Amino acid sequence: MNVIKIILIILSDFSLLKINNYFYKLKKYSFLMNAVKLVFLFLILSLFFSLNTFATGSLSGCGTANSAGLWTLTEDINDGSTTTCVVISSDDVILDCQGHLINTTNDGVGSIGISINLRDNITIQNCEISNWGNAIFEGGIRVDTSTNLVFKNILFEKNRDGIYLNTASDSIFTNITFSSSDSTGILGFGASNNNFSNVKFLSNLGNGISFISSNSNKFTDLEMISSGAHGISLSGSDSNSFDFFNLSGNSNFGANIVSDSDFNIFTNGHISSNTNENVFIDDLASTGNIFNYVYLENASGNDGICDSATCRHFPYGVSPLQRQLHHRVIGIIHQMPESLFAQTLRQHRQNQR
Numbered sequence: 001m002n003v004i005k006i007i008l009i010i011l012s013d014f015s016l017l018k019i020n021n022y023f024y025k026l027k028k029y030s031f032l033m034n035a036v037k038l039v040f041l042f043l044i045l046s047l048f049f050s051l052n053t054f055a056t057g058s059l060s061g062c063g064t065a066n067s068a069g070l071w072t073l074t075e076d077i078n079d080g081s082t083t084t085c086v087v088i089s090s091d092d093v094i095l096d097c098q099g100h101l102i103n104t105t106n107d108g109v110g111s112i113g114i115s116i117n118l119r120d121n122i123t124i125q126n127c128e129i130s131n132w133g134n135a136i137f138e139g140g141i142r143v144d145t146s147t148n149l150v151f152k153n154i155l156f157e158k159n160r161d162g163i164y165l166n167t168a169s170d171s172i173f174t175n176i177t178f179s180s181s182d183s184t185g186i187l188g189f190g191a192s193n194n195n196f197s198n199v200k201f202l203s204n205l206g207n208g209i210s211f212i213s214s215n216s217n218k219f220t221d222l223e224m225i226s227s228g229a230h231g232i233s234l235s236g237s238d239s240n241s242f243d244f245f246n247l248s249g250n251s252n253f254g255a256n257i258v259s260d261s262d263f264n265i266f267t268n269g270h271i272s273s274n275t276n277e278n279v280f281i282d283d284l285a286s287t288g289n290i291f292n293y294v295y296l297e298n299a300s301g302n303d304g305i306c307d308s309a310t311c312r313h314f315p316y317g318v319s320p321l322q323r324q325l326h327h328r329v330i331g332i333i334h335q336m337p338e339s340l341f342a343q344t345l346r347q348h349r350q351n352q353r
Contacts, residue, residue, distance in 0.1 A: 056069050056070045056071070056072070057069065057070075057071045057072075058071065058072045058073070058074050059071060059072070059073050059074065059077075059086065060073075060074045060075050060077075061077055061079065062077060062079050062082040062084075062085040062086060063086065063087075064086075064087045064088075064089050065086065065087070065088050065089065065090065065093050065095055066089045066090055067090050067093075068090050068091060068092035068093060069092070069093065069094070070094045070096065071093060071094065071095045071096070072095075072096050072097075072098055073095070073096070073097040073098055073100040073102070073127070074098075074100075075100060076100045076101040076103070077100070077101060077102045077103060078101070078103050078104075078105050079103070079104055079105065079110065080104065080105040080106040080109065080110075081106070081109060082104075082109070082110065083109060083110065083111045083112070084111060084112040084115050085102055085104070085110070085112070085113050085114065085132070086102065086113065086114045086115070087114075087115050088114065088115065088116045088117075088119055088122055089119075090119075091119055091120045091121055091122070092120075092121045092122075093119075093121075093122050093123070094122075094123040094125070095114070095122075095123065095124050095125070095127075096125050096126055097124075097125070097126050097127035097128070098126055099126050099127075099128070100127070100128070101127075101128045101129075101130065102114065102127060102128070102129045102130075102132075103128075103129075103130045103131055104130075104131045104132050105131070107131050107132070107133070107134050108134055110131065110132050110133075110134075111132065111133060111134065111135070111138045112132055112133070112138055112139070112140075112141070112142045113129040113130075113132040113139070113140045113141060113159070114127075114129065114140070114141045114142075115141075115142050115144075116141070116142070116143045116144070116146050116149065117142075117143075117144040117145065117146065118144065118145050118146060119146040119149075120146065120147055120148050121148045121149075122146065122148075122149045122150070123149070123150040123151075123152075124141065124149075124150070124151050124152075124154065125150070125151070125152045125153050125154070126152075126153045126154075127153075127154045127155070128154075128155045128157065129141065129154065129155070129156050129157070129159065130156070130157040130158050130159065131157075131158050131159060132159045132160070133159050133160025133161055133182070133183075134160060135160070136183075137161070137164050137166070137187070138160050138161065138164070139156075139159040139160045139161030139162055139163065139164055139181070139183075139187075140156040140159040140161070140162050140163060141156075141162070141163045141164070142163075142164045142166070143163065143164065143165050143166060143168040144166045144167065144168075145166065145167045145168075146167075146168055146171075147168070147169045147170045147171065148170050148171065149168065149171035149172070150171065150172045151163075151171070151172070151173045151174070151176060152172075152173070152174045152175055152176075153174075153175045153176075154175075154176050154177075155177050155179070156176070156177065156178045156179065156181065156185070157179045157180055158179070158180045158181070158182070159181055159182070160181065160182045160183050161181060161183050161184045161185075161186075161187045162178040162181050162184070162185045162186060162204075163178075163185075163186050163187070164187045164188075165186065165187070165188040165189070165191040165194075165214075166188075166189050166190065166191075167189065167190040167191070168188070168190075168191050168194065169191065169192045169193050169194065170192075170193050170194070171194045171195070172194070172195050172197075173194065173195070173196045173197070173199060174196075174197045174198055174199075175197075175198050176196070176198070176199045176200070177199075177200045177201075177202065178199075178200070178201045178202070178204055178208070179200075179202045179203060179204070180202070180203050180204065180205075181204040181205060181206065182205050182206075183204075183205060183206040184204065184206045184207050184208070184209070184210045185201040185204045185207070185208045185209060185227075186208075186209045186210070186211075187210050188209075188210065188211045188212065188214040188217075189212050189213060189214065190212075190213050190214060191211065191214040191217060192214060192215045192216050192217065193215075193216050193217070194217045194218070195217075195218045195220075196217065196218065196219045196220070196222070197219075197220045197221055198220075198221045199219065199221070199222050199223070200222075200223045200225075201222075201223065201224045201225065201227060201231075202223075202225055202226065203225070203226045203227075204227050204228065205227075205228040205229075206227070206228055206229050207227055207229045207230045207231070207232070207233045207256075208224040208227040208230070208231045208232060208247075208250070209224070209231070209232045209233065210230075210233045210235075211232075211233070211234050211235070211237040211240065212235045212236060212237065213235075213236045213237060214234075214237045214240070215237060215238045215239050215240065216238075216239045216240065217240045217241075218240070218241045218243075219240070219241065219242045219243065219245065220243050220244055221244050221245075222242060222244070222245040222246070223245070223246045224245070224246065224247045224248070224250065224254075225246070225248050225249055225250075226248075226249045226250065226251075227250040227251065228250075228251050229250070229251060229252045230250060230252045230253045230254070230255070230256040231247035231248075231250040231253070231254045231255060231271075231274070232247065232254070232255045232256065233255075233256040233258075234255075234256070234257050234258070234261040234264060235258050235259040235261060236259045236260050236261060237261045237264070238261060238262045238263050238264065239262075239263045239264065239265075240264045240265075241264070241265040241266075241267070242264075242265070242266045242267070242269065243265075243267045243268055243269075244267075244268045244269065245266070245268075245269040245270070246269065246270045246271075247269070247270070247271045247272075247274065247278075248270065248271070248272045248273050248274070249272075249273050249274065250274045250275070251274075251275045252274070252275055252276050253274060253276050253277055253278070253279065253280040254271040254272075254274040254277075254278040254279060255271065255278070255279045255280070256280050257279070257280065257281045257282065257286050257289055258280075258281075258282035258286065259282060259286070260286055261282075261286045261289070262286055262287050262288045262289065263287075263288040263289065263290075264289045264290070265289070265290045265292070266279075266289075266290065266291045266292070266294055267290075267291075267292040267293060267294070268292070268293050268294075269293075269294045269295070270294070270295045271294060271295070271296050271297075272295070272296070272297045273297070278296045278297075279291070279296070
């Protein structure tokens with residue numbers, strides 16, 4: 001829209017007569033005149049493409065966003081007959097649900113709430129998505145081979161999987177809640193270079209996060225409570241980072257790191273009250289993972305970090321993990337009063353500045 005403002009200003013300052021006169025005066029400076037003409041051509045083309053990009057559409061039921069621009073959901077969708085409800089079939093789409101619901105009333109039919117396939121520059125925001133998915137790789141949103149996506153202010157509830165990310169990259173997820181999924185909150189295959197912030201996983205029946213062959217994803221402000229399996233499961237996934245997180249009350253491991261998952265970083269976190277070990281590492285294949293200022297407590301199996309060879313436990317500080325498990329553990333804090341842990345964490349943050 002800034003381009004439109006610029007053109008309006010130009011047109012208000014120069015009538016066509018003035019412009020022609022201006023070009024006439026520049027005739028003896030042909031190079032400069034041609035440059036000015038090119039600038040005007042560029043501004044006119046920019047205006048055309050800007051108007052096209054910001055074309056708008058609306059949905060009042062399941063349908064297709066088939067052109068670039070802003071699409072709005074005008075009312076709740078409660079659909080009992082559609083397999084895939086909303087299809088994004090164009091690049092450069094913003095879908096704003098405006099707080100409305102995308103729901104299937106027949107989960108035996110409804111497979112996918114929103115489908116994004118082979119797309120670039122898509123934003124999905126202000127949505128509630130529920131009850132989608134009845135088989136593997138189905139759920140609230142399915143993304144296939146797409147990049148530069150933004151998801152914000154979304155509640156996923158009672159879907160099979162909240163989001164299935166199949167080769168999704170360079171995307172942003174913020175203010176997202178996954179609640180009561182029948183399987184996994186986020187299931188990722190080949191998901192890379194994505195940023196997640198302020199994400200909550202509450203009482204999902206499977207893993208909170210399952211990443212397979214997914215690298216260099218960054219999580220900040222992550223809360224994982226009462227998953228039916230692992231809080232976080234990394235399989236063949238490298239260089240992911242988790243900063244300021246809480247993994248508590250999950251029915252298996254708080255974090256499960258297996259199958260050649262290397263160089264993942266866990267910083268400034270709280271892992272507690274998980275049914276088995278707080279952290280399990282398949283050390284036969286995974287190396288170089290880092291735990292930095294992580295508070296471990298009250299796991300039913302053991303409060304510490306366990307490897308698969310003999311399930312050795314090293315709950316305190318810099319331990320034989322460095323030597324025997326080939327991982328780096330700094331400032332692991334075990335069975336410390338939480339108030340003292342908070343004080344230690346504050347000091348650590350100050351030292352990082």
